[in-house]
Amino acid sequence: MENYPPLLLIAGSGIYPELILRGARAAGVPKIVVVAFENETSQTVAEQADSVHWLRVGQLGKLLAVAKKESCPNAMMAGQIAPKNLFDLRPDFRALFVLARLKRRNAETLFGAIADELLSVGTTLLPATCFVENHLAPSGKIAGPNLKARHRADLEYGFSIAKEVSRLDIGQTVVVKNGTVLAVEGFEGTNECVKRGGALGKGDSTMVKVSKPNQDMRFDVPVIGTATLENAVAAGVSRIGVETGCTLLLDIGQVSKEADRLGITLYGLPL
Numbered sequence: 001m002e003n004y005p006p007l008l009l010i011a012g013s014g015i016y017p018e019l020i021l022r023g024a025r026a027a028g029v030p031k032i033v034v035v036a037f038e039n040e041t042s043q044t045v046a047e048q049a050d051s052v053h054w055l056r057v058g059q060l061g062k063l064l065a066v067a068k069k070e071s072c073p074n075a076m077m078a079g080q081i082a083p084k085n086l087f088d089l090r091p092d093f094r095a096l097f098v099l100a101r102l103k104r105r106n107a108e109t110l111f112g113a114i115a116d117e118l119l120s121v122g123t124t125l126l127p128a129t130c131f132v133e134n135h136l137a138p139s140g141k142i143a144g145p146n147l148k149a150r151h152r153a154d155l156e157y158g159f160s161i162a163k164e165v166s167r168l169d170i171g172q173t174v175v176v177k178n179g180t181v182l183a184v185e186g187f188e189g190t191n192e193c194v195k196r197g198g199a200l201g202k203g204d205s206t207m208v209k210v211s212k213p214n215q216d217m218r219f220d221v222p223v224i225g226t227a228t229l230e231n232a233v234a235a236g237v238s239r240i241g242v243e244t245g246c247t248l249l250l251d252i253g254q255v256s257k258e259a260d261r262l263g264i265t266l267y268g269l270p271l
Contacts, residue, residue, distance in 0.1 A: 006031035008072035008123060009049070010063070012079025013040045015250050016223070020078050021048050023131030033070045035063055040081055057081055060117060061094035067123040075123045076130060077111070077219045111219040127217040129248065137224075137247040137268045143256040144265035147239070151206065152271060154179065155241040158208030159269045166212045172222060173209045175237065177201040191231050198235025207232055208241040208269065215246070222247040224266070226258045233262050244268040 007029050011017035017034075024032055034041070034049035037057055046052045053066045067075065091099060098113045115125040129136060141147070147155070158176040161184075166172045171185025175197025182205060183197030190209065198205050211222050224242055232240055240259075242249075249255040249266075259266045 004029040005074060006033060006070065006072045008033050008035065008067055008070065008075035009045075010035045010075060010077045011041045011045050012037060012077075012081045013042065014079050015225070016078040016080075016248075017041065017045045018048075019132050019135060019251055020076060020128075020130075021045060023134075027131055029131075031070075033066070033072055035066055037081065041079070056090065058091040058095050060098060060114065061092045063114075064094065064117060064121050067118060068121045072123055074126050075118055076126050076128055078128055108216060108220065112216065115218060125218045128219060128221045129217055129246075132248060135248050135250065135252045137242045137244055137249055137252075139244045139268040140271075142249070142252075142266040142268055143259035144239075145263060147265060147267070150178065151239055151265070154206040155208060155239065155267055155269060156271055158206055158241055159210065159243075162208045162210040166210055169212065172212060173207060175201065175205050175207050177205045190228070194232055194237055195235045198232070198237050201236055203236040203238075205235075205237045206239040206241065207237045209247065210243045210269075211246045217246070223250055224248070224255060225250040226255055229255065229258050229262055229264055229266075233264055237264070239265040239267065241267050241269045244270070 007024055009017060009020060009032055011034050031050045034046060034052045036046050036052050036054050038054060055062050102109050102113060118125055154176050157179055158174050161181055162174045165184055173185040173190045173193050174181055175183040175194060182200040183193045185193035194207055209222055224247060
């Protein structure tokens, strides 16, 4: 067992932070400090921490103070922040200073700036897949019915299209059927793309989700959960292809069980 230093876990909503907590404990991390957000972080995650600090979104100065006070050389980000709370953002002076320096303001530049600020106080932001590697998508069929030849062809085609679209920084998800692209993810997000593609396909369509080239895995990891499966089935999507080794299945046991129950094939790509 490795000798890990204390870990600072910046925890949003959902099961993701809880999986990291479990994985870090199993790996032997001796101390886990949770930075929790009001109306976001679950009480379960807070209760499992060695210490917890509650913040509002935008309190960057307080986040850095916690990292210094708790002497955490490593940090991780996991979970989501609801859009309504982002719109209610009240940045402190440190956050305003960081925002003023950014030429472009998107998720990548904002989280990258936070990582730089953490590093300035001696805390390195680790990849968000640390301690949850066992939940990364394996290659081949993960769950659900076996594939027919034409379905395999759609998965391969969808994968090639999705990788090209992601290279152009348009989106990371496509929906295809019988060699035709039905929908490409844009600003509307994965769920709306799947709804649109599924409606055009009128059932039995294929969805493929991939990573971007040089994707910053510290805070931008492709994720599939049970809600994704339910949305896909409701839209008429029968197969989901995910990129092997860099897509998190939250959690893999539950996601696999749900895919089997819903009759949707989950597959790790490339084939």
